[in-house]
Amino acid sequence: MAYSQNSLGRTRPPVSARPVVTVRGRGSDRVNVAGVVCYRDGERPYLFYRLHVYHGRKGEPKTFFWMDYRDLIVAIHQHLGAPLVWCWDNLNVHLAGQLADFATANADWLRIVQLPSYAPELNPPRATGRCSAGPWPTSPSPTCPGSSGSSNAS
Numbered sequence: 001m002a003y004s005q006n007s008l009g010r011t012r013p014p015v016s017a018r019p020v021v022t023v024r025g026r027g028s029d030r031v032n033v034a035g036v037v038c039y040r041d042g043e044r045p046y047l048f049y050r051l052h053v054y055h056g057r058k059g060e061p062k063t064f065f066w067m068d069y070r071d072l073i074v075a076i077h078q079h080l081g082a083p084l085v086w087c088w089d090n091l092n093v094h095l096a097g098q099l100a101d102f103a104t105a106n107a108d109w110l111r112i113v114q115l116p117s118y119a120p121e122l123n124p125p126r127a128t129g130r131c132s133a134g135p136w137p138t139s140p141s142p143t144c145p146g147s148s149g150s151s152n153a154s
Helices: 065-082 097-105
Strands: 009-010 030-036 048-052 084-088 111-112
Touching: 030 065, 048 065, 065 084, 084 097, 097 111
Parallel strands: 084 111
Antiparallel strands: 009 048, 030 048
């Protein structure tokens, strides 16, 4: 199957299974993935994604533009046939004025929520400074409340 700029991938794994997106490419290519997880009450979540492959050619865009995100939002809305609440992080392209104008023009079915850049109150153990977790969130620290980690002290 040939890569299409307008292709939209989607997957619904079995219940309790992690979705897997397989990407094949040479080592010199750069592959960006824009992924979206959609939830509805009483249904399993959907995972939508769009790929952008950069081959290193002159004049070729290295990453997604605001128009690519707009097209992704429209494709998901058409697939689901329902209003969307979209949560952005603070990536520079997410803050583009054109996307804000697009959201305003489509306010009847699209609401965009900007996540805060830093909010320690959303993670109380880290807000107190008592939690000294490892480099990955999956490695529990024995000093964190509710942690299942064990101490190696003798």
